[in-house]
Amino acid sequence: xxxxxxxxxxxxxxxxxxxxxxxxxxxxxxxxxxxxxxxxxxxxxxxxxxxxxxxxxxxxxxxxxxxxxxxxxxxxxxxxxxxxxxxxxxxxxxxxxxxxxxxxxxxxxxxxxxxxxxxxxxxxxxxxxxxxxxxxxxxxxxxxxxxxxxxxxxxxxxxxxxxxxxxxxxxx
Ligand SMILES: Nc1nc2c(ncn2[C@@H]2O[C@H](COP(=O)(O)OP(=O)(O)OP(=O)(O)O)[C@@H](O)[C@H]2O)c(=O)[nH]1
Ligand SMILES: [Mg+2]
Numbered sequence: 001x002x003x004x005x006x007x008x009x010x011x012x013x014x015x016x017x018x019x020x021x022x023x024x025x026x027x028x029x030x031x032x033x034x035x036x037x038x039x040x041x042x043x044x045x046x047x048x049x050x051x052x053x054x055x056x057x058x059x060x061x062x063x064x065x066x067x068x069x070x071x072x073x074x075x076x077x078x079x080x081x082x083x084x085x086x087x088x089x090x091x092x093x094x095x096x097x098x099x100x101x102x103x104x105x106x107x108x109x110x111x112x113x114x115x116x117x118x119x120x121x122x123x124x125x126x127x128x129x130x131x132x133x134x135x136x137x138x139x140x141x142x143x144x145x146x147x148x149x150x151x152x153x154x155x156x157x158x159x160x161x162x163x164x165x166x167x168x169x170x171x172x
Pocket of ligand 1: 071125153
């Protein structure tokens with residue numbers, strides 16, 4: 001019987017969770033985007049429940065990919081969605097005013113994964129916003145006693161997203 005693993009994508013609104021899952025899912029992903037009523041975010045749609053995609057690996061294993069909503073008011077869904085997951089991909093959006101402070105919120109929200117090293121940190125939009133650099137994230141994670149792999153990733157690029165998954169599966 002083939003094995004299945006659940007992987008969670010988390011990060012702020014507009015970080016690219018829905019985009020990343022759409023790039024690698026073999027079946028059309030199920031998304032629950034609606035018109036964005038929250039004017040703090042300059043974004044036409046936002047995910048209110050969860051994204052779901054699937055990806056089969058060469059060894060016959062199947063990954064079930066879940067994107068959890070970025071808005072803080074939906075953070076209660078995180079814990080439910082993450083039950084039984086193998087690992088978590090935490091996306092930091094470098095265009096935010098203080099992306100490392102925002103990341104803290106997700107590091108705390110997925111504390112059990114972060115503490116046992118079942119997570120990777122992904123930094124996006126580095127092409128236009130090079131600061132903080134990957135090394136800054138590495139240092140911040142070391143300083144808080146939770147070293148995790150840190151990678152640049154453009155969620156629009158399938159190869160970038162597959163590399164991130166590869167690293168996560170290696171550390172989990
Ligand atoms: N240029 C650039 N665009 C990016 C990058 N990462 C994400 N984007 C774009 O930002 C948008 C992200 O949108 P979504 O994938 O809907 O983001 P989300 O994380 O699902 O957001 P919510 O569902 O609202 O929480 C997409 O239009 C992406 O193409 C990046 O590294 N560079
Ligand atoms: Mg989304």
